[in-house]
Amino acid sequence: MLFRPILKENYQAYAVYGEGHVLLSDAESFALEGHILSQLLPLLNGENSRDDIVALLSAIASAEEVYAALDYLTQAGHLREADPDATADEALFWSSLGINSQAARAQLAQCPVTVLAPNAQEQATALAWAQSAGLSIDQENGRIKLVIVEDYLDENLRALNAELTASGDPWLLVRPWGLTPLVGPLFIPGTTGCWECLETRLLENRDVEIMLAGRMAIKGAPPRPVVQSDAFYAQALATATTQLMRYIVAGANPEVTGVINQLMPLTLERKQHSLLHRPQCACCGDPQKGLIGGAPKDFEVRQSAQGVENGERTMTAAETYARYAAHVSPLTGVIKDLTPSPYNGVTPLRTYSAGNNLAVKPAGLWGLKQNLRSVSSGKGRTDTQARTSALCEALERYSGKFRGEEIRIPASLGMLGDSALHPNELMLYSDQQYADREAWNARGSQFQIVPENQTHDEIVEWTPVWSITQKRMKYLPTSMLFYSYPAPDNRFTSWADSNGAAAGSSYEDACLQGLMELVERDSVAIWWYNRLAMPEVDLTGLDDAFVAENRAFYAQHKREFHVLDITTDLGIPSFVAINRRTGGPTEDIVMGFGAHLDARVGIMRAITEMNQFMPAVLSVGVDGRTHYAFDDPDSLNWWQTATYDNQPYLVPEGPARKLADYAPLPDGDITHTLRTAIQRVEEAGHEVLVIDQTRADIGLPVVRVFAPGLRHFWARYAPGRLYDVPVKMGRLDAPLREDQLNPIAMFL
Missing domain, CATH: 3.30.160.660 (Double Stranded RNA Binding Domain)
Known part of the structure; x- marks a missing residue:
């Protein structure tokens, strides 16, 4: 309730003789009809209280009628509380946000700001902007920091981040330079991610700089050029100080809290990029939460969602997309963008591509060009299915990339005994392929690659996986489980591919999809x-x-x-x-x-x-x-x-x-379907193993499923099902020899 109501400064009242008044602003117009409102408007001068106005209009209206008219104008957003100490601009700003200007001024005084900038000149400029906006300044003990930088990867931010994360003080990061200035995120310790969370994402989206840093033998990304436009600089600082005031006074501001605002003055656009907290962050989280290994995990009952058209899922495609879409951003995402194919929407070819395929990072210019052209892709019966499929495949590939958070044990096959699987029990290269590996690799095919054969006594790193069949922990070489694993001494004995890797709307869903992929590729081979x-x-x-x-x-x-x-x-x-x-x-x-x-x-x-x-x-x-x-x-x-x-x-x-x-699909939930599929594979004599690759900072369930003996559809010619099953099923009278197999290696 307003004590001394006054018409907001952005309105001008015009009388329409005999009918009422019209309120005009720079963007709106309102018609006010009725005798009481017409008589009421001239009294809204900031000097009369509500009771004064009732008394002045007592000859033509009851108190109830006047109070009702005042409440109507207040609820419509036309009035504010009179504040004799506020300038017209200040009063208009706060009233447009529904905030009392006196309370705002008091709140700003209680929450001073410290301004930090790269040098004294920039600090003076930023201070002037902050003070002119109405912020209270305390350069020694400000409760909030306004931090101006030329690059969000400025290494000086590391110590500041650690200090403010420990103290719990919020801080707003701003880069006012460039053609697309950045405002935010506002870091709030305990609520948002921290700068190290942001650093991780920014670095992952700077492929070119990382390639250059490797070649230049420098730490971090090389600095980008600083381009200044005075007009854009002013817009960025005005936006930053305005949004910071909103946070201080309102106690919240979703426009900048955990959000980078990318300003595009040339096109009058603004793009927002979410900063997501990384639970395993070494600064604001617990690195133990990021550990990936084969800890046992029980299957839970999972019912299929309604409206799922392309297999059992616990969420619809639209629900899955809404949950994980925040990971799509060229600045802070693990996916740069989602793009429909040129034929999408006008044909049944509903397909999307998802930015860079992050399974492999480039080491040089050639690799960079290959990586920039490589994408994760998705398909579906509908546009939503295709877009969600591309999103999930990209997150799946990202989750399967080696990041140093994986549980690893250095050992040899001999040391681990029957708890370890030789990599060729899964890869299934023939002795002849190992003997001819140089010739195979000289072909230059990205898929038909033959590694060296791992020896019994060779020390490599192993990661635990869970044997669903034997209900115990087993070990596979880490290099088989995670993309871009840095092999020591360039010793190449196994490598990770995507066979059996799957994302799902639940752990059980992901396991089912991964196992179905193993079956599919075995059948194709x-x-x-x-x-x-x-x-x-x-x-x-x-x-x-x-x-x-x-x-x-x-x-x-x-x-x-x-x-x-x-x-x-x-x-x-x-x-x-x-x-x-x-x-x-x-x-x-x-x-x-x-x-x-x-x-x-x-x-x-x-x-x-x-x-x-x-x-x-x-x-x-x-x-x-x-x-x-x-x-x-x-x-x-x-x-x-x-x-x-x-x-x-x-x-x-x-x-x-x-x-x-x-046969119809087995009755029951997704977990029942999964158990049925596992049983079919086990009855054929194959063990089923799984590693949960779900990343704490992504959240999408991702697994890698293995079934030693099932065949990849790439050229891997060891004895086994590849030769025996056609005879078993009566498709061939006798197994083929290796040199009789299809000379065209599967290339998909």
């Missing part, structure tokens, strides 16, 4: 390298609008597609979707894979993955030749030379399988 003729799936039984949409799209582009059933002895439905161009100089054959206990889900995953690769071959010139979007040599060779005639295993053979031929 057995089909591909043995060049098995497999039956087609009758897609008419799906009665699905998405399938019809795809058929029409491919027909429009003079392409034909089908889906093969490549299910193995595991009994988990597995599929490959294949399409080719017809009538052109090249067939540009594209494939996608999928596996799931629900055959419909497996089929849809194969189709959407096939769609994911299609933008690479859709551009055709007037001469009929394809303009390929990728320059990977293996992919180009396949597109330009492979045909259904010279690769007949791509063509269906035998009676088509109908959807009704597949």
Whole structure:
């Protein structure tokens, strides 16, 4: 309730004879009707109290009517409390925020600010701005710090951050220089992340600088040029002091608390970038929370969310995106951006790319160029599914990157005994491949790489994983588990790939997706390298609008597609979707894979993955030749030379399988489905292991699942399922020799 109400300075009242008044501001207009309001307005001079106004209008209205009119104008935001000590600008500023200017002035006096800047001249400029804005200044004992820097990675901020984190004092960071000045974040110890949390994210998004720092042998990122525009500088300081005052007086300000505001004066834009607290931060958190290892974790009952179209999930795609979208930012995110493909939205090819693929960091200019072109990608039946898929794949890759937070034990195979797995029990290279490794590696393929064979007595670092099958801890080389692991002495005996790595809306969901990927790639390897003729799936039984949409799209582009059933002895439905161009100089054959206990889900995953690769071959010139979007040599060779005639295993053979031929999904929740899948793999004689790679600062459940003996679809030719399963299933009379396998190594 206002004691001495006055009309706010941004309003001018105009009488409309016989009808009332109109209030005009620089952006709004309001009509005030009624005799009481017309008589009331001239009395709102800041000298009359509410009771004075009631008394002055007692001849024409009751007290209740006058109080009601005053309350109406107050609630409409037209009045403020009179403050004889406030300037018009000051009163207008605080009243527009709904804050009493007298209370604001008192609060500012009780919370002085210390201004810090790179040099005396900049400090004097910033002090002048702060004082003119109305901030109280105390350069010795300010309760809040306003910190002006040329670069948010200024190493001098480390000691300041430690000091203020310990004292609990908030501080606002500002970079007023450049074409896009930065204001914020406001660090509040115990509430937001600290500067070291910010430093981690900033460094991860400065690929070019990190590459240069490595070549220049310097610590941290090399300094960026300082560009000053007086107008932009003034805008940044005005914004900073204004937002700091709002925080001091209101006690909160979400516009800057844990948020960087990137000002873009040239385009009148503002972009916000979230600073997320890293629970494992050495300064404001507990490094123990970041440890990654194979501690046992029980499966919990997880029900599928409603509206999930592409497999069991505990959250919808929209819910998952909303939860983790704060990780998308070119400044503070682990994903720079999410970008739809050129064909997204106008075709069934609903695909997104997600900034840089952070699985590998570049060491030089060539590596940097490769990394800048490398992306995580996502696909789906809907735009939301595709965008969320790209988001989760990028977070999955980030979570699987070596960061020094992993539990590691230096030991040899002999020292660990049967608790350790030799890396080739999972990689499955043949003796011949090890013997020919130099020739394999000389091919320059990014996927067909043969490492050195790890010896029994060789000391390497091991990380614990959990054996779901044996219910005990086991060990795998750390280099197999995490991307970009720095191998000592450049000794290369194993390397991490993404097979079995998966993100999910829960731990159980992630485990299911990871295991399904192992099954999918095992099925692909057995089909591909043995060049098995497999039956087609009758897609008419799906009665699905998405399938019809795809058929029409491919027909429009003079392409034909089908889906093969490549299910193995595991009994988990597995599929490959294949399409080719017809009538052109090249067939540009594209494939996608999928596996799931629900055959419909497996089929849809194969189709959407096939769609994911299609933008690479859709551009055709007037001469009929394809303009390929990728320059990977293996992919180009396949597109330009492979045909259904010279690769007949791509063509269906035998009676088509109908959807009704597949067993229905087991009744129950996601965990029941997961246990069923694990049982199928174990019954085939394979152990199932898992490591939880969920990062404390990301939160998205990420795992890596292993099943020694299941095959990767890359060229790995050790004895086992690759040779035995086709005979077991009656697809071949006798196992092939290694030199009889498909000479084209899988390149996806």
